[in-house]
Amino acid sequence: MIKDYRLFDITDFVLDEDFIRWVHEQREEDELFWNDWLRRHPGKHLVIAEARRILESLTTSQEPVPAEVVAHEVDRLLQTIRDQQPAPALRRVRSRHTRRYAAAAVILLALAGIAYFALTRQAPIRQVSYAALTAHRQLVENVNTSGSPIRLTLPDSSVIELAPDSRIAYAAGFDSARTRDVYLSGQAFFDVARMPNRPFRVFANDIVTKVLGTSFCIRSFENDTTIQVTVRTGKVSVYTNTSGRAGAENNAPGNPGEVILAPNQRLVYEKTAQKFQKVLLENPLMIVPAEVDRNMVYEEAPLKKVFDAIANAYDISIVYDEDLLQYCTVTADLRKEPFYRKLDLVCRAVGATYEVIEGQVVIQASGCN
Template sequence: MKNIKYSDYSLEDFLQDDYFIDWVMNPSPESNYFWENWMAKHPGNSKIAYLAKEMIGGLEYKNSVLPTHNEKVEVLENIIKRSSSKNVGSKLNKVLKIAAVVAILIGFLYLFNSGTYRKTKDLAVAPPTIMLSKQTSYGEQKTVKLPDGTIVRLNYGSRLIFPSEFGDSSRQVTLSGEAFFDVKPNPDKPFIITTKDVQTIVLGTSFNINAYSDEDEIQVMVVTGKVRVQNGADADKLEDVMLLPYEMVSLHRLTGRVVKEKYDPSEYLAWKEWTLIFRKATFDEIIDKLEKWYGVDIQIDQDLHIQGRFNGEFHNQSLEYVLKGLSFSNRINFELKDKTVTISKNENI
């Protein structure tokens, strides 16, 4: 689609735009996603776009930001004023389009003022959508079932925000942290996951997203189906990456570097089976992971300096078991009390 600044559009522009009219009259998953995403990002312009949609479709749009009756009358007056000031020598099709706009507006305002339309409007109003939130603390995992039947497994320290009911054209949720999604297939309603830096769009598949706010990278890993990942919040600057099964994409937050590659699900998705894996991890990385995995505070003696990188795999093991493994190979002592761990150098070895 050509690059158009819809944020500069007037009501007449929307009513004459072929792509907008085609969306209203013949919506598709792609056009639904584009326009709903655009309106969400441009709330100041969405009022005019919603009104144009009403006029083209002949329906009252169910949204709290719809223009009032007085605003509609004002828009009509402005259109008539601007239309009358145009060059008399304009092309015929331009005149016909403006006349059609005025006719639609007059008819719409007539219906708006009729008792029959008010009754239809009252019947069409739906209760407001309620946004729900599910989250996990460190040391916790949780399974969430969404309104459409999609199953989401949240890893520790994660949060998922979703509506009590999805809309008619798309399913949108927001994630902070890490989660595995098993999306209920629906080719007419794309499933969209928004994190701070990327959007992930699917129809029906299973995949993992790792997007902790305190980590430098965001990772999306596909298990089944096909996923589209978009880098960036500005719809005019999106960079699409398509992923197939056992492919992943990593986005470095600071540099913007994007890497697409194959991955080993037994390593990256082991957390779903309560398996903790370290691959060439530094001691600091291990400590950070243990704090989040077990929900504890680990205090390290300032005289303790451990170099090198370590490998390890622990399936559903206690924190004490993991710490004993570290102590054997790194000459350290540890003391575990409630939710606090103290690690110091072992002077006897």
């Protein structure tokens, strides 16, 4: 049966097997399908985001829960709801809309009960340390014991700014290895020399960041509850080091999948929950020459032209219903304005609002003013 996801509400998505697989397994084909579907139906971004949050909140690092336990918990919760139902006379005056929300409540309550039951059987969370990654290996190590960042140049000409109280190490045979692997504890900014045939990988405790050539910052102090990766230029992929070994790739069972990070995006990894969250920076920077900003003056310009210019200048995705807003025009002077101020001015011109979801901007509008 062909599903019409346009008619789905939050409950429908939470119970849909294909949607659940996308959230939990993050297969490439599912990513392509859902990203394309959301591009064509931007009005569903908020519903999708809420459904994802519900499913992710039920995801834990745990042992499998036996099927009979799941069935028992669901039956117990349903019986509780039945025992508390009103008298027949009252039930008859209920609307179909009310019954639907009641059904949704039962479903979510059952899911919550299963999640709670699973948490009581949670396996110990495995976290990876710098010491474990670098033990028994022939490495060149640099430690910053000063109060200021220090600048290091690797054998491949990549440049690192190592923050105070941080350390970094790499193999003595770094120049001849198939991959350029470094190990970080603390914080460092990387400006990586581009070598397409030799990927550059940073092992920072629980996560691995893989690039070909770009600039980015990683903060991964062992006492912090989170690890953060922030991209300045280019793109990086980030995944968890589930094996706990140096040289690990992102194909271990249970790995939450690879997350692609673009300029002006930050990935926050919560160590205890073992979850990724992608966010935009508070003050995104332009990645194009300064003269591009000087040309951002518009007089009755098509909305698409303005949004495309902003998106390209910051390499940030802006999602909106192009058919609905195809006749909108903008008159505004956006020069020297920060990213979010630009968005405010454009949205005000067409009577729209915006929200940042999963590292991209989603425009909400009902038409033009």
